Amino acid sequence: xxxxxxxxxxxxxxVATVPVHSEYYSDSVPRAPAxxxxxxxxxxLHDTISGNKPSSVMVAHANLSSQGDDQKNPxxxxxxxxxxxxxxxxxEPTSRVIGNARGVYVSSSENKDLTLTVYADYGFTxxxxxxxxxSVFSRLPLTMAEPTHELAVVGGRKRFRMARxxxxxxxxxxxxxxxxxxxxxxxxVFHY
Numbered sequence: 001x002x003x004x005x006x007x008x009x010x011x012x013x014x015v016a017t018v019p020v021h022s023e024y025y026s027d028s029v030p031r032a033p034a035x036x037x038x039x040x041x042x043x044x045l046h047d048t049i050s051g052n053k054p055s056s057v058m059v060a061h062a063n064l065s066s067q068g069d070d071q072k073n074p075x076x077x078x079x080x081x082x083x084x085x086x087x088x089x090x091x092e093p094t095s096r097v098i099g100n101a102r103g104v105y106v107s108s109s110e111n112k113d114l115t116l117t118v119y120a121d122y123g124f125t126x127x128x129x130x131x132x133x134x135s136v137f138s139r140l141p142l143t144m145a146e147p148t149h150e151l152a153v154v155g156g157r158k159r160f161r162m163a164r165x166x167x168x169x170x171x172x173x174x175x176x177x178x179x180x181x182x183x184x185x186x187x188x189v190f191h192y
Contacts, residue, residue: 034192039160041134041187043087045101050178056083079107087122091172091182099124099133105140114142118151122187132158134189136167153189165189 048055062078084102088095103120118140123133138152149169156163165188173182 037191039189039191041129041185041189043089043098043185043187044091044095044172045085045087045183045185046093047083047085047179047181047183049081050175050180055085056081056179077107077110081105081107083120087124087185091184096126098126103136108139109141116140116142121157129159132156132160134160134163134165134167134187140169153187156189156191160189160191163189163191 046055049058058079058081060078060080061076082104084100086097087099087101088097090096099122101120101122103118105116105118105120107114108117109115116139119137121133121135124130133156134153135155135157136151137154138150140149140151142149147170149171151167151169153163153165153167167185167187170184170186171181172184173180175181
């Protein structure tokens with residue numbers, strides 16, 4: 001019996017020391033400096049809200065009776081849209097598709113000027129950046145007084161790991177009645 005008790009204590013002491021030597025992280029080591037790259041991207045995004053096959057769909061909206069004229073707006077305040085918009089080389093819908101933008105945008109301004117808050121991943125499906133993507137998270141005020149708009153690039157995948165930068169957006173086509181739009185993107189991305 002004493003032998004079993006002694007053996008049990010030895011096992012308990014051995015097991016008790018295991019957590020001391022196992023950590024949830026490894027030692028930090030300095031990394032070799034990688035050369036930062038700068039990439040320019042140019043494409044068009046086609047956001048279709050109307051029709052039989054929309055690429056952007058409203059999934060929630062505010063239940064406000066005070067919206068008045070805002071009910072006629074295709075993107076009233078408080079509306080949440082999810083989208084899977086094609087990215088093309090040219091502005092025409094028949095242009096070569098190079099990827100898609102997937103994400104969420106929220107109509108986030110109570111005043112007459114439309115402001116969207118955008119959370120999106122722009123994935124590329126052809127060419128040098130096939131399988132790579134950039135991520136944006138930014139406010140997008142869409143005032144007609146400004147000829148261009150800007151989104152912040154905050155990350156990326158594969159070829160765009162650790163990405164940061166900006167996307168300049170220029171409206172190419174906008175239908176104020178149904179909200180359909182084609183937007184030109186000129187993106188500057190810094191990555192490793």
